[in-house]
Amino acid sequence: MNLNDYERDGIAVLEPRGKIMGGPDATILHEKLHECIEKGQKKVIIDLARVEWMNSTGLGILISGLTTLRNNGGELKLANVTDKIQSLLTITKLVTVFEAFDSVDEAVSSF
């Protein structure tokens, strides 16, 4: 997995690519999320368009980011959730926890 990030209208957009399965690669996303929080960034979007799949490690990273942001008065939203990841979010009922949007533009507008 690798990770691009940029800012849109003051909102951090993280764009992981590849597979999020655990191990050193997965810590890149975890560390970037927490770097955003440490910098005081309270609005974060994760664009999942280029994530082939993730396992429970990836879901755990998303939850960690979400709860840490919410505890700091912020919010994490998802964009471009692929069918494979949507299916995992449904199976695990995390679909009830995350706000997800069809595009980064829609996610940005929702803040």
Add this chain to the structure above:
Amino acid sequence: MRKPTIINNSIRIPSSEEHLPDVDSFLEGILRGYGVEETIIADIAISVTELVINGIIHGNGSNPDKDVTVAISKKDANVEVVVQDQGDGFNPDEIENPIDAKNLLKEVGRGIFIVKSLMDSVAIDRTTRGTRITITKKVS
């Protein structure tokens, strides 16, 4: 650190998550060789990485001197994958239900639940030499 060992359709790795991509590449290569659809390859890869992480952490206690072995085979229309660790074993019945409302925001504890959801069968065999988990998925 010891390196992964590949023998025929099995791969053995020391207990470190840094070897997960090795397991995934090996597994996906074999499944493509079997002609398995990409979406099913993803389901099997998700499941196997879950089981390997469990073997590394809960089975082997992340002891790098202990290994996790993954063996892949195809029997008729089904792919079978056996994941074996060398630890004291864990009891999946002790894992809390991850879809209970009180557990939804927990960062861990979904692995076996996801495997059971994605695979057609999951058999867990706890022995004195470690835990062996056999999963099957219909692929054609």
